Amino acid sequence: MTHSEAVAALEEAEMHAHLDRRDEAAADDGGRRAAELAEWQRVVQLLAATGGPYDPDADVVGQAELAADRRREEAEQQRRQEQQQLAYRAEELARLGGAGRLDRSVPTRAGDEATRDLLDDRGDYRAAKVGAWLARALADQFGHYADPAARAAAVGLLPVPVRACAAMLAALARTGAPIEDDLEFVGRLAQAAPEATTALAAWLGAAAAVKGGTA
Template sequence: MTAEAAAAALDVARFDARQNSRHEDLAGDERGPAELGEWERIAQLLADAPSGTVYDPDTDDVVRAELAADAAAAAREAELREAMRIAARADELQALRELGALDQAEPREGDEAVREEPTRRAGGYIQDDVDAWLARALATRLGHYRGPAAREAAAGLLTPPVLAHAALLAELLRLVPGADVDQLAFAARLATTEPEATAALAAHLTHARPQAH
């Protein structure tokens, strides 16, 4: 936008402001004065600049600061919504635990972040049953873990013991189809104490599995 175009836009904004001031229902609208003030600022900016300068909002420090503030506010709002979601889901999981029904629940997208909330509430004590529930769900492809993308994403969201538990459990269930998961509780103990060794054992069982031809 050139200085001439900005001056013309300022004239229009001033005219609109005068018109609005004559209408009681529009006199209190803050958008008009704000728009007028912005055009006054831009027109003055171009008036003070060398002749021929073209206004570019991408290089306007005021606009850039406003956009940065808006982005920061949006990020804070998103963080608040996520915190509220995590708290609500943690309450739901806690209720299922108290009913003894956690193992029957299907995990949802975002539950990887929720697993830390019960631990935080317990003062840092790791909630083994929640970790075991997630590992079982990942191993048996329950809930949103049916999707390969979710299983792949879990590798970067869950802790090594949970991932090792899930990997070993999946291989044991392949070796003994129809086995009761409760009979394989030792997999969780192995993963908790020796996650690297457990992951290595799971990988060995995977490679040792007969390949289909």
């Protein structure tokens, strides 16, 4: 593209921008039109300075913008893939929970906290089953919760009732009480009064520590 061709393209862009300002239907497209106009102005100035034809490969600014566009597209594609994977995992866990098969045989993975959130946002009753499974995993430190960093991160990833349930289950385990049976009441207690449940868990833990020290 020569300088004169760029000037002609700029003039056409300015004309369209002027017409858009008069056309209310095109008002929503004003941002794109302004960006197009600014880009033609930049190209005209570039060719006026170089005096040669426009070479996209030699346009540092243009190449940087193209690279930025590619990065945004790649990031968006990755985001869509992650959302799809999250939806697949949420459906898998919900199906297992609904069938009563969500137990220690199913190891937790990093990101499962988000699957519970997704089900909860959808109003899926099975979100509670996934939450109870995560609480048990956190209490027993299995699956990805075997990693101390994952357990620490759970504080910011799991809602308070799920963490309270985990704390109570862990405290009951320290007392030596059998917890292999279904302890659904712990989840209900944690949901109804998470702060009280956490306080009770701390008390039980302290009592177990005293008993262990005097044994």
